[in-house]
Amino acid sequence: MAEPAAVSEREQRILGIIETARAKRGKFRDERINMAHGAGGKATQSLIEGLFVPAFGSETLTAMGDAGSVTVDGTELAMTTDSFVVRPLTFPGGSIGDLAVNGTVNDLAVAGAQPLALTLSLVLEEGLAADELRAHVEAIASAARAAGVEIVAGDTKVVERGHADGIYVCTTGIGRRDPRARLAPDSIKPGDRILLSGSVGEHGTAIMLARGEFELGAEIESDTRSLWPVADALLDAAGPGLHCMRDATRGGVASVLNELARASRVAMLVREAAVPVHPAVAGACELLGIDPMYVANEGKLVAFVEPEAADAALAAVRAVPGCEQAAEIGEVKTEPPSMVLVETSFGGKRVMDQLVGDPLPRIC
Amino acid sequence: MRFVDEFRDAELGRALAGEILGAVEPGRHYKFMEVCGGHTHSIYKYGVDDLLPANVELVHGPGCPVCVIPMGRVDDGISIAHEPGVIFTCFGDMMRVPGSNGSLLEAKAQGADIRMVYSPLDALRIAKQNPDRDVVFFAIGFETTAPSTALTLKRARAEGVPNFFCMCNHVTIVPPLRALLDSPDLRLDGFIGPGHVSTVVGARPFEFVPADYGKPIVIAGFEPLDILQAIQMILAQLDAGRCEVENQYKRVVPYEGNSRALEVMAEVFELRPHFEWRGLGFISHSGLKLSEAYADLDAERRYSVPGVRVADPKACQCGEVLKGVIKPWECKVFGTACTPERPIGTCMVSSEGACAAYYNFGRFAREREVV
Numbered sequence: 001m002a003e004p005a006a007v008s009e010r011e012q013r014i015l016g017i018i019e020t021a022r023a024k025r026g027k028f029r030d031e032r033i034n035m036a037h038g039a040g041g042k043a044t045q046s047l048i049e050g051l052f053v054p055a056f057g058s059e060t061l062t063a064m065g066d067a068g069s070v071t072v073d074g075t076e077l078a079m080t081t082d083s084f085v086v087r088p089l090t091f092p093g094g095s096i097g098d099l100a101v102n103g104t105v106n107d108l109a110v111a112g113a114q115p116l117a118l119t120l121s122l123v124l125e126e127g128l129a130a131d132e133l134r135a136h137v138e139a140i141a142s143a144a145r146a147a148g149v150e151i152v153a154g155d156t157k158v159v160e161r162g163h164a165d166g167i168y169v170c171t172t173g174i175g176r177r178d179p180r181a182r183l184a185p186d187s188i189k190p191g192d193r194i195l196l197s198g199s200v201g202e203h204g205t206a207i208m209l210a211r212g213e214f215e216l217g218a219e220i221e222s223d224t225r226s227l228w229p230v231a232d233a234l235l236d237a238a239g240p241g242l243h244c245m246r247d248a249t250r251g252g253v254a255s256v257l258n259e260l261a262r263a264s265r266v267a268m269l270v271r272e273a274a275v276p277v278h279p280a281v282a283g284a285c286e287l288l289g290i291d292p293m294y295v296a297n298e299g300k301l302v303a304f305v306e307p308e309a310a311d312a313a314l315a316a317v318r319a320v321p322g323c324e325q326a327a328e329i330g331e332v333k334t335e336p337p338s339m340v341l342v343e344t345s346f347g348g349k350r351v352m353d354q355l356v357g358d359p360l361p362r363i364c
Numbered sequence: 365m366r367f368v369d370e371f372r373d374a375e376l377g378r379a380l381a382g383e384i385l386g387a388v389e390p391g392r393h394y395k396f397m398e399v400c401g402g403h404t405h406s407i408y409k410y411g412v413d414d415l416l417p418a419n420v421e422l423v424h425g426p427g428c429p430v431c432v433i434p435m436g437r438v439d440d441g442i443s444i445a446h447e448p449g450v451i452f453t454c455f456g457d458m459m460r461v462p463g464s465n466g467s468l469l470e471a472k473a474q475g476a477d478i479r480m481v482y483s484p485l486d487a488l489r490i491a492k493q494n495p496d497r498d499v500v501f502f503a504i505g506f507e508t509t510a511p512s513t514a515l516t517l518k519r520a521r522a523e524g525v526p527n528f529f530c531m532c533n534h535v536t537i538v539p540p541l542r543a544l545l546d547s548p549d550l551r552l553d554g555f556i557g558p559g560h561v562s563t564v565v566g567a568r569p570f571e572f573v574p575a576d577y578g579k580p581i582v583i584a585g586f587e588p589l590d591i592l593q594a595i596q597m598i599l600a601q602l603d604a605g606r607c608e609v610e611n612q613y614k615r616v617v618p619y620e621g622n623s624r625a626l627e628v629m630a631e632v633f634e635l636r637p638h639f640e641w642r643g644l645g646f647i648s649h650s651g652l653k654l655s656e657a658y659a660d661l662d663a664e665r666r667y668s669v670p671g672v673r674v675a676d677p678k679a680c681q682c683g684e685v686l687k688g689v690i691k692p693w694e695c696k697v698f699g700t701a702c703t704p705e706r707p708i709g710t711c712m713v714s715s716e717g718a719c720a721a722y723y724n725f726g727r728f729a730r731e732r733e734v735v
Contacts, residue, residue: 011693018699018723034473042705288482346588347374348411350725353704 019336025049038362040250041355045259063184064263066246067111067175076177078113080104083170087362089136091210093202093221096169097139099298099364102224103249104173105147109231110245110301112183113175115147120154123168126161136167147226149173180235180242185263187243192332193310194268195303197230197317198223198325199276200253201292203299205284207363218280225299229320234303237316241309247301249364251355253329254293256302257340258354265337270330270352273345294355296363304332371587372410380592381415387599394420395551396598397688399541400558401428401716402586408725410588420595423688424721426540426644427558429505430457430714431686434640435676437533438463440669441502444531445476447667451494453487454502456480457714462707464674484516484530491520491528500529500663508560510534510652511625514632517654517661529663532653534633537561538569539650540641545577549689554598556591557583559613564629566621567611574607585613632658642710643676643683682709685718692722699723 026042028050036043053061060068067080084100101118108115120140124133144151202223209220227247234242244264246256253275261268277285277292285292299322305313310328317326340352388394398404404424407413413422426432438461445452445468452468459469459480472478477497481487484501491499503513513530520528537558544550557570562583573581580601584594594612601607611617632655639651654662676682680702681695692698692711702708704720711719 011691014693014699018703021699021703032470032473034469036469046705344410345374346372346377346410346412348414348588350408350411353724 019339039355040255044250045354064259065111065184066107067113067173069177078108078111078175078177079173080107080111081170081172082107083168084364085165085168085362086207086364087165088207088210089132089166091222092206092219094224094298095136095139096167097136098143098222098224100169100171101140101143101147101149102226102298103364104171105149106227106247106249106299106301108173108175109226109228110183110247111175112178112181112231112235112242112245114178114232115149115173115175115226115228117150117152117174118144119172120151121170121172122154122156123164123170124156124158125164125166126158128166133167136169140169143226147228178232178235180239182240183242183244185244185260188260188264188266188304188332189243189306190266190332190334191307192243192304193307193328194257194270194330194332195234195305195310195314195317196248196253196275196327196329197227197301197303197320197323198299199278199281200248200297200300201281201285201295202278203249203297204252204295204363205281205292207296208288209284218284220278220280220284223297223299225322227299227301230301230317230323233316233320234305234313238303238305238309238313241306242313243304243306245301245303247299248297250296252292252294252296253300253302254291254340254352255355257352260304261340262338267333267336267338268330268340269333270340270342272342274327274329276325276327293352298364302329371585371589373589376589377415377592380589380596384420384592384596384599385417387596387603388417388419390419392419394553394599394602395423396420396554396556396595397423397425397544397552398556398584398591399425399427399537400556400560401431401714401718402560403556403558403584403591404428404718404721405716406586406588406591408721411725412588412591415592416595422556423552424685424692424718425555425688426544426641426686427506427537427561428686428711428714428716428718429509429535430455430461431682431710431717432535432540432641432644433458433461433504433533433710434642435463435674436640436670436672438468439465439674440664440671441531442466442468442471442476443669444500444663444667445471445478447498449497450477451490451497451499452476452478452502453481453490453499454478455482455504458502458504460707461710461713484513485519488516488520488525488528491525492523495527498527498529498666500531502531502533504533506535506537506558506561507564507625507629508558510629510633511564511622514628517632517658518628520661521658529661529666530654531663532633534652535639535641535650536635536652537565538572539647540644541570542572543644543647543650544687545573545579547687550687552579552688553602554579555581556594556598557581557609559583559585559590559617562611562613562617562621564622564625567609567617567619568621570609574609578607580607580610582610582612583617585616631655640673641686643680643686645683677708680709682711682719685709685711692719695719 026046026049067078487501633652636651711717
């Protein structure tokens with residue numbers, strides 16, 4: 001056996017290799033698409049970084065924000081698009097219609113852009129009941145009203161029975177970049193505080209329970225909502241002290257923090273005990289062996305705010321109805337770069353890595 | 365969360381850690397094996413080893429149900445999954461385990477109808493919903509999960525579900541533990557015994573550990589305080605010169621086990637003469653198959669499977685990791701060729717696998733400051 005000191009040196013070297021590997025751009029080497037490519041974790045990242053970005057290579061795409069930038073006669077616009085394939089179509093707290101509006105609105109909001117208008121594409125499966133379609137259309141209309149956006153164009157396709165699952169929705173959104181802050185992953189600085197706009201894991205858990213695969217009686221509703229009021233409050237309270245925002249959808253807060261840590265080459269330290277989790281969500285996740293930090297949200301954002309502005313920013317978020325549980329959950333650090341670490345509530349420390357597998361497909 | 369948070373109390377953890385520090389002899393190196401993958405996961409998840417003195421080393425044992433499945437069995441499963449009309453069901457972790465020619469997840473992308481389930485009853489439900497298809501459940505796990513597979517098979521029989529079949533990969537905990545203790549390259553001071561398995565088999569089957577091999581074993585729960593307390597109990601045995609089976613997990617584990625679960629298992633399963641374990645090779649009487657009375661539900665009888673023994677990849681050292689001979693990071697391919705995205709060995713797949721736990725949760729935080 002090697003001397004203890006030599007062993008530890010070797011362990012360090014191997015950990016170094018792993019760190020380098022983690023920070024590398026993903027390569028897309030799979031022979032076929034499998035479900036993990038849609039899960040928002042490492043496989044998705046390899047697809048985006050290894051295939052899409054190199055193929056299209058536009059500057060705004062390379063920045064890997066939630067929304068791209070288009071400047072028209074000096075006015076900076078943000079543009080984004082999203083498809084929705086959730087199963088079941090309706091679940092406690094919302095439906096595919098709510099997700100389709102709020103998902104795109106939120107991608108604009110966290111890019112610091114006030115959502116203005118959406119386009120709507122529907123792929124319908126032959127045999128879909130008209131009443132069901134009507135209900136989803138009404139949900140889209142009312143979510144759009146609540147979010148203050150107009151639906152300005154649309155498209156409909158129908159495919160044979162069995163070629164889609166009821167209804168797929170795609171929305172594209174456009175918004176005006178807010179001048180109060182310049183938001184970008186590379187604006188994140190060591191020392192920044194990490195704010196979270198509320199409790200985590202409700203959407204994913206609600207979907208899981210709505211599928212009826214587990215006979216758990218917990219009442220958990222999806223948190224789907226427009227995040228523009230939260231983004232607006234943050235922009236107001238922190239101004240240029242607000243450095244970046246992300247909505248924590250697929251893969252949850254853990255995945256968002258990992259993406260940003262990689263993009264901005266900083267470390268992040270999260271205090272597990274500070275992360276708000278609804279007791280029913282905590283209970284369901286405990287039973288299923290899932291960490292709520294990796295469970296999807298549809299109405300929660302994380303924000304990076306410079307330390308001087310953090311208290312005011314948190315107070316402003318908490319004043320938004322429905323965000324009373326917002327919390328400061330951690331801090332941006334320098335070392336080790338591109339890594340997210342957790343201080344466990346038990347007092348230990350560990351890495352909070354990106355998700356590899358797919359705990360739950362088709363949640364949005 | 366009541367009944368859970370109490371076992372994760374950081375202050376109690378620090379107090380226990382203090383007592384452990386007081387109980388160890390400086391200059392002596394202690395090596396304890398946690399047999400069960402659930403313990404490995406908890407140790408990393410909560411950073412339990414951060415709280416231990418430097419001379420107390422935890423060695424990860426063979427008790428991860430996914431990790432011990434050999435490649436040949438994955439190939440057999442994939443071959444059944446590709447049979448026309450079959451719906452193949454398994455637990456999520458199992459989907460990513462590499463066979464000699466890809467994983468179940470890749471077979472699914474190639475067109476096999478493979479579905480992830482959370483319990484064997486889910487698979488039975490799928491069978492009832494698809495009466496014109498054969499539904500095969502790929503059963504894995506120790507005595508912890510075997511009773512639920514057994515009950516599902518009994519229910520399938522009772523309800524007359526004709527299209528439900530089981531490919532049985534259930535294993536038992538005592539034979540590999542004995543094989544480990546017989547292995548000459550292993551030097552351990554004591555065992556943290558498997559909590560979940562013991563809820564079924566009880567504590568009695570582990571009496572051979574102190575009796576035949578002179579090692580203390582403490583059956584433990586899965587919360588961080590459970591694990592710390594078990595370590596403290598092993599140290600107390602060593603200090604007092606005792607060597608016995610102790611039960612830290614009394615709130616769940618009865619000494620005699622769960623006789624009803626054992627009866628159901630005895631009815632539905634019988635021991636295979638031998639079963640191959642990933643990295644450990646063939647171990648006699650360590651695997652279960654369906655008994656003659658349930659032979660008509662046995663997927664391995666309904667379909668001809670290749671049944672070819674596939675050697676583990678040369679570079680893979682899962683066997684040494686499962687035996688606790690080397691640490692995950694001491695494996696030649698750890699973190700380079702073998703990563704959670706592209707696992708070579710099973711230990712890198714399951715969240716209970718020592719390599720995946722080590723890779724995902726890291727340990728460097730102890731050696732390196734976060735600044």
